[in-house]
């Protein structure tokens with residue numbers, strides 16, 4: 001029996017350990033245009049242009065590039081009591097810090113959750129100027145919000161049960177006729193997701209996604225990276241997702257952490273919002289235009305740290321992997337399921 005879960009409002013910030021603070025600052029501030037709220041020689045606190053809380057991303061220099069915390073805003077200070085009780089009832093490690101673990105945020109409950117991820121919950125937070133109306137500060141690639149996390153875990157079904165018990169609502173998933181669930185998306189706010197689970201060895205962070213207002217902002221980021229001769233930072237896209245219907249671009253930061261730039265998914269706020277399920281062999285599920293998913297997008301992800309700052313050991317996925325069943329000589333995907341003459345294509349290797 002678990003205790004009532006905390007009332008989570010949204011995914012709010014990520015604490016990211018980077019190997020070279022200056023190189024990461026150049027990527028996130030000079031190239032991507034995130035706003036510096038506060039910085040000292042050790043940490044940089046960044047936020048998106050429409051954000052009013054102190055930060056959406058903390059860069060902290062350290063020996064092992066990794067994720068130290070996934071931060072979730074809760075609806076009121078008393079939800080920290082619910083968070084502490086919920087995770088203690090799950091038998092998880094819990095650290096409650098009345099003064100907070102970092103600049104700009106007040107009391108925090110940090111846990112190592114049942115999947116091995118460092119989650120933290122907070123309400124009290126310093127406000128920073130919301131730059132929504134400051135169009136004079138918006139570049140052509142303006143990043144306006146943190147939209148979601150994506151987490152790699154070996155057992156998506158077990159992970160989904162944990163997130164749904166935590167109060168997340170499933171909005172989409174990818175399944176096979178083999179009964180395997182390969183990935184799933186979960187919301188607290190009224191869009192497609194605040195986090196998602198991608199099947200693979202884990203716990204690892206697959207990506208953090210920031211939103212732009214328009215598709216052309218994403219195209220500008222691609223052009224800017226080309227002009228800077230930094231196109232090697234582009235891993236996948238630009239393109240249109242099948243799942244979520246969002247326009248997307250995936251970048252790799254100087255440590256290889258994956259950043260998605262994302263725009264224009266859809267509303268999911270009604271209680272009876274229908275779950276969209278995709279066939280793992282549908283070649284338009286991950287890219288609506290049928291473009292290949294580069295293998296590194298399935299294989300690479302970021303280490304996560306435990307409550308003592310040590311890397312969490314990985315567990316291998318036991319069920320089939322999506323890459324194995326859709327890419328390469330053994331993989332196949334269809335454009336038109338019933339078109340067995342021309343609709344099938346063997347998975348593409350780049």
Ligand SMILES: O=S(=O)(O)c1ccc(O)c(O)c1
Nearest residue numbers: 150241242243244285286287
């Ligand atoms: O590639 S998928 O269409 O499955 C996809 C959909 C939404 C996302 O945020 C994502 O990272 C990946």
Ligand SMILES: [Fe+2]
Nearest residue numbers: 148150209260
């Ligand atoms: Fe994403």
